[in-house]
Amino acid sequence: MTWETVIGLETHVELATKTKIFCSCTTQFGGEPNTHCCPVCTGMPGALPVLNEKVLEFAVKAGLALNCQITRRCRFDRKNYFYPDLPKAYQISQLYLPICRDGAVSLSTPAGEKHIRIHELHMEEDAGKLVHDPWLDQTRADYNRCGVPLIEIVTEPDFRTADEVVAYLEHLRSTLQYLGVSDCKMQEGSLRCDVNLSVRPAGSAQLGTRTEMKNLSSFKAITRAIAYEARRQIELLEEGKPVVQQTRRWDENKDATFAMRSKENAQDYRYFPDPDLPQLFLSEAYLERLRREQPELSPAKAARYRRDWDLPPYDVQMLTSQKALADFFEQTVALGAPPKQASNWIMGQVLGALSARGLDSRDMPLTPRTLARLIQLVQSGRLNRNTAVKVFDAVFDSDADVDAYVKEHGLEQVCDAELVEDAVAQVLADHPKSVADYRSGKEKAFGFLVGQVMRRLKGQASPPAVHAALHSRLDK
Amino acid sequence: MKIAQEIVDYVSALSRLSLPEGEKAAMQRELEKILQYMDVLEGLDTAGVEPMSHVIPLENIMREDRVMPSQDRGELLAGAPVPDQEAFLTPKSVE
Ligand SMILES: [Zn+2]
Numbered sequence A: 001m002t003w004e005t006v007i008g009l010e011t012h013v014e015l016a017t018k019t020k021i022f023c024s025c026t027t028q029f030g031g032e033p034n035t036h037c038c039p040v041c042t043g044m045p046g047a048l049p050v051l052n053e054k055v056l057e058f059a060v061k062a063g064l065a066l067n068c069q070i071t072r073r074c075r076f077d078r079k080n081y082f083y084p085d086l087p088k089a090y091q092i093s094q095l096y097l098p099i100c101r102d103g104a105v106s107l108s109t110p111a112g113e114k115h116i117r118i119h120e121l122h123m124e125e126d127a128g129k130l131v132h133d134p135w136l137d138q139t140r141a142d143y144n145r146c147g148v149p150l151i152e153i154v155t156e157p158d159f160r161t162a163d164e165v166v167a168y169l170e171h172l173r174s175t176l177q178y179l180g181v182s183d184c185k186m187q188e189g190s191l192r193c194d195v196n197l198s199v200r201p202a203g204s205a206q207l208g209t210r211t212e213m214k215n216l217s218s219f220k221a222i223t224r225a226i227a228y229e230a231r232r233q234i235e236l237l238e239e240g241k242p243v244v245q246q247t248r249r250w251d252e253n254k255d256a257t258f259a260m261r262s263k264e265n266a267q268d269y270r271y272f273p274d275p276d277l278p279q280l281f282l283s284e285a286y287l288e289r290l291r292r293e294q295p296e297l298s299p300a301k302a303a304r305y306r307r308d309w310d311l312p313p314y315d316v317q318m319l320t321s322q323k324a325l326a327d328f329f330e331q332t333v334a335l336g337a338p339p340k341q342a343s344n345w346i347m348g349q350v351l352g353a354l355s356a357r358g359l360d361s362r363d364m365p366l367t368p369r370t371l372a373r374l375i376q377l378v379q380s381g382r383l384n385r386n387t388a389v390k391v392f393d394a395v396f397d398s399d400a401d402v403d404a405y406v407k408e409h410g411l412e413q414v415c416d417a418e419l420v421e422d423a424v425a426q427v428l429a430d431h432p433k434s435v436a437d438y439r440s441g442k443e444k445a446f447g448f449l450v451g452q453v454m455r456r457l458k459g460q461a462s463p464p465a466v467h468a469a470l471h472s473r474l475d476k
Numbered sequence B: 001m002k003i004a005q006e007i008v009d010y011v012s013a014l015s016r017l018s019l020p021e022g023e024k025a026a027m028q029r030e031l032e033k034i035l036q037y038m039d040v041l042e043g044l045d046t047a048g049v050e051p052m053s054h055v056i057p058l059e060n061i062m063r064e065d066r067v068m069p070s071q072d073r074g075e076l077l078a079g080a081p082v083p084d085q086e087a088f089l090t091p092k093s094v095e
Helices: A053-065 A162-179 A219-238 A284-293 A298-309 A313-321 A323-334 A339-356 A368-379 A385-395 A402-408 A417-430 A432-439 A444-456 A463-474 B005-014 B021-042 B073-078
Strands: A003-014 A077-080 A090-093 A100-109 A112-125 A129-133 A138-142 A149-155 A191-201 A211-216 A247-251 A256-259 B088-091
Touching: A003 A162, A003 A219, A053 A100, A053 A112, A053 A149, A053 A162, A053 A284, A090 A112, A100 A162, A112 A162, A162 A191, A162 A219, A162 A298, A162 A313, A162 A323, A191 A219, A211 A219, A219 A247, A219 A256, A298 A313, A298 A323, A298 A339, A313 A323, A313 A339, A323 A339, A323 A368, A339 A368, A339 A385, A368 A385, A368 A402, A385 A402, A417 A432, A417 A444, A417 A463, A432 A444, A432 A463, A444 A463, B005 B021
Parallel strands: A211 A247
Antiparallel strands: A003 A149, A003 A191, A077 A090, A100 A112, A112 A149, A129 A138, A138 B088, A191 A211, A247 A256
8 A cells, every 4th residue: 555644843943032932031042050030930929921022023023924814813821731841830822812823835845846834823932941860860940941932833734755844944944044033043942843743545535643753853853753753653554553642752863753651641731811911912003014024035035036147046046045145145246246256156165165164154254245355356357266266265264355365475366468478488489399289280289388377477377368378379 | 510539630630739538529629619600600691792811901011122130040049949059959850
């Protein structure tokens, strides 16, 4: 039998606000345990939450970018569970009236265009960090992360392959970074993903029993966990055994998923509206302002690059996939670099230098000004391309002044016609055999002569100038 | 609404509370009494009345995204049941 895998995603994204969702403690990553805490985020009796206005704004911006309906009247609910990562014994979340619903995104995958529906997007607070202390045989709770704002984005079960899941997450990450809503760093846990997966006979309209996988902290882990879990479920069904609905944890080291203890599976959250937080009413004027503030997102940017600058599709996709890279490119062009040249330098040298250093495009040491100047020196014939690449490598980390570097190292291209003429004359006089070879039709000899002239000029002549000077003497 | 003994056990398990056998019957009566208020409300004609989640007519109460000093850690931890310099300690809850 042929089986079809059906996947839905729940993605938690930490918002890039300065303060927590319901108190004014900082959201800064790290910090000594329990130093970014106050009575509100440690759940002291009598403390009252007050919503951070930026959280609402970011959630609406994300929802608009994902083509969602915005809930004009919304509120928060309590999700009750007793576990020490949340000191109040409930998480403030949204169940009944989530801020955004019924969105959709279009993805381009190797297999073609794919449409993914967004079920809802809601606001909630993050939990604290628990660490087991083997000496005391007790659990240590650190509430620095407790109360950091999250949005949870829930899709419909529209994915069929791991490739589609990764394409969606890349789209989501790019969109949220463009909006400035989140930095989406998976390694720091600011983008986390739970995968709901079931299998069914191909062509069946009914959904199979699903499992939920947690603890997926990289695209690679997600891809492997999906392959593992689909195989596990298919094997069970082919042996005539049922799939049990449960939460499973992905173990990166063992390359397998494991059922979590049933205690962690007890799901009866007894939601009810949070009486501490008054309702929200979003006016048309408020929504209109946020709509106007939406930046140009990657699909629109990509269309513009193709239209205005006629760049190849692959370059366009790479340049627009990360906002920092697109900004870098546009600023370089704004400083006078021809778009095709700027794109070539970024696709080649810049991305190469970043990956060699393990850097993200957001941590780029080079400024657009320096790259634009370098391109200009090549365009004007003052540096040849090879020398320019050497200068690039030398100034990349320090963003040093290109002109000063070129001058200091005597790298400027010889464009003095007289110097080139002298060198050509000298080389022709020194190599009469090559001259004769060339004149008798041996094209190879020409390359040799070019090389000799370049050598005399220490590699700093422009190749077209040398070619022209040689031709004018040899072809007489 | 009648509260069965099983519901008392279930709710106390969800809350991680161990109720002594002797207190269960009292808890059962109290929960039942609380839920009787709901029966009173059920008796009202609410056709055409909009659902409400708050009695106070306030909306859009928010604060600016500006960092304020957090609480001193020593003060914050002073009320914890188990003394520690850095963290709140709880019975073992992770592996
Ligand atoms: Zn706080």
